[in-house]
Amino acid sequence: MPLIGFTLAVVFQLPANVAIGTILIATCPGGTASNIMTYWSEGDIALSVCMTTVSNVLAIGMMPWCLFLYSRYWIAISNVIMPAPEEIAIALVIMLIPTSVGMLIRWKWPRFSEKLAFVLNIIVNIQIVLFIILSVVVFPHVFATGWRPWCVGTLYPFTAFTVGYFLSRLFGLMPKQAKTVAFETGIQNGALALSLINYLILQGYTNMAEMMTIPMIHTIFCDC
Template identity: 40%
Template structure:
């Protein structure tokens, strides 16, 4: 069945988007906008230009996001639509969702999962920019089997630009706060992150209350919407593992690729298809995917919080992987992976005790930077015979 025949239906059923009108619609729009802005201000309070510069100098995490979000996930969506024999409208909406870049929601969950916020912000920003060219290509390639030759799916470039603005402008404000008022940046980050979570789940509940009929769908629809976020997470996590990213960056890459920009997907559907049963059906997948993505990412972040609070300190594997990446950066290797020379240097450092550290996870600072600073300091003092030990409030070196 092609889209021309489907769009000629006479049924005047209104879509879930159109039913959310009046006061309820205004509250939802304001809440979503304010939540995104507050989240990104909070994330900006954890960053400096130097933090973002480190990610951009070694952009392999950004490359992972590009490959997963614009090559692997659209292919996965295409395969799932065929495997579950979804109706044409639902199949197209699956493809549209999987072709979308990462959204700001990934940043807040990366924060709560103790991820790398610099990497998360850079991945979100870069994927949104790349979406300008990649989304039309991916949607054309993977939706052609369900669309008519005369059908055209519009890419909302204004919405893409708006998404960029809601990422970059509040982040810049947060970074300015950290620069000028560093004492309040940490508590402000926690307040913003808590507000962000409340705003996200309040919005989910509000839409569910306004449009309960959206959630009365077949089990195939629910399964496809439910497994898309874990698939994106797993693909990115495995690729990050294969290039020896530390666990913090692996979690971040996974969350970023498992959280697509649902608002952008809904905007594409609304711009491309006229009001009617077709548009209403196409909104089902994004409307189910969004809440499930939030719940799944929230549960993952909760598990990470539980793990770190119970263990009290970073795991030895996480600590060693971070040290390896820092050695690679310090001695000139690419993308945070270690060469044979790096491994040799690491063994020398282990013999001298430089990597025997214990880091309190309640401190949000990147322990790797502290390790590098201490390594350099000890190398400068190599000939010093005083025997004094250098102590830090964040890292204790055992030499």
């Protein structure tokens, strides 16, 4: 995924900060959104949770390394963004706690879990609508960046879904599992990327706001 993000950023000649934001979201591990999409599409929930967990654990080392590798195309090595391992570890814990609670409820009280899932589906849909509305209000600059970032922001997850699905089928996975892999491949943890950028802005790097462009477009596209 970092290679796909890098290639699209170069092909569409994105500005440096926008391109770095593309690499940042491309190096992020999977988040809870992929688990939700897998549930809605009746994919393999166990596979989805396992892939999300593994990608988050590996991201503690792989995310800084990939950022170091790909960001050097646009900025000096000394300025490469290196997210702290604790930031990624926190994201892992945030994902594992509700997942563990959900698995416990599903195991102990299966009938109650079905009713709870119905209610949570409604809540998640409301959250998605609110997120999109707030994004438009709080980050208007994202929606006035020209056609290139929009092309990258939408082509990136679409390419990931396609590659994830057909590679899975090529290696013999059933459609249900291949669909799950496609979601896990294409839906990165946008909240992690945006929180890292916000952290940099709070530290005084005011020129980092442009980095939000691709992570924001990617998150909105995937949530829709």
